[in-house]
Amino acid sequence: MRAHSRSRRNDPRLIATDHRGLPARRALRQKPSASLKLTCVLACTFVAVLAPACAFVAVLAPTATATPSVKLAASFSPERLGKGTTIEIGFHVAYPSGQAPLAATAIQFFLPPGLGIATSELGLQNCLPTRLELLGRAACPPNSLMGHGSATTAVPFGSRFVTEHTSVTLFSGPVQNGNPQLLFVTVGEYPVIAEVIFSALVLPAGPRFGGLIETKLPLVPSVPYGPDVALLGLQTTIGPAGIVYREDIGGKTVDFRPRGILLPKSCPRGGFPFAVRLSFGDGSSASSSATVPCPRRRVG
């Protein structure tokens, strides 16, 4: 499933369809609308009373439509050829002065050739999207955890946008049409309490890259008739850093750290290429690339 949803501006719920347009595997899980509305009221009060303390990012009024720019950063930890690692990847979106942030509708992460995501021990179990949507992150088995990070969004309030920092958790999902699936869960607490779930597929990429993580983002509505919530940045790990799995050995539950994403034995010429491409609600897109230099060979 690649999450794809329609915004209903007068209805805080989001209705999602999969990439075939089939109905209602919900890509968004939110607290009940009453709770959301209460939170919004509180947040608006907060905005009115404590505005100076709030991090406004832009004026909401219609603005010029210059294309936003995106900057990608990527790294491996540790950097050792032929060994397991954790990928750290993230991007930040910058807007021309005076332009309101745009809702992103799709993200494509291009990964270097030869990375062993499938040969890692990450995702020894799958999280089922239906259970995740119903019960939240607690429904996902510990051995389905594949990474974590954070995201920054711009939430429109009144005439301005307020930044909201959310946590991001990455789980392994069931294969979709022969393609490995990742499930992203973002949880925001303030000013809007919302849990957004979207899935991504790992697809073949062009000759320069070894794979592509592609997701269609659900539009997250804000206040009635206001613009959708905009994504300003996303950072996540894909790998075993900070992750502990469990297995039963002889009737005992034993913790272990999964083998990381295996790096190839040799480095691609010029380093490991990464790229990101963001598509926005107005039809525009922005791209950025980054290269992780070849690790120095260890002696001895």
Place this chain on the structure above:
Amino acid sequence: MICKQTRSLRLAAALSATLALTGTFASTTIASRGTIASRAVSVDDTGHLHLLKAFGSVLMEEGSAAGTLPGQAKVRLTVGSTVTASFTIQTKYGTIYGSGSAALHSSGRYSSFGGSLSVSHGTGSYAHAHGSGKLYGVIDRRTSSLTVQTIGTLSY
């Protein structure tokens, strides 16, 4: 007339011997002079392989194959959004080389895949080997052990 019957019986005997030799269904093409030009064998082999080494998206596996062509199998598996494999099966009568590609059917600890394979060449009795078929497998992603099944037709 009698001569023709005898010749047919000889042909039948040769075919029976081939069937007995391969232990499976086989069709034999008889050239006009009565020499055997090629054989086509239905192959159904299962291999249980263990990890030799892993790097990047590549798993090198080795183990025994049982079935129509029993022997020692070596597989180089590249596991990405699709699975590609190159393999050798070393049998008593020669070695068979081939490759295949497959799509993932499931993920989790036991990742299954399925697709197609082709045999490109060989050595010994299989010097002119070629063929095609289907490839199925399951990888235990904790131990990297691989169970693979090949079904198809081999000509040699």
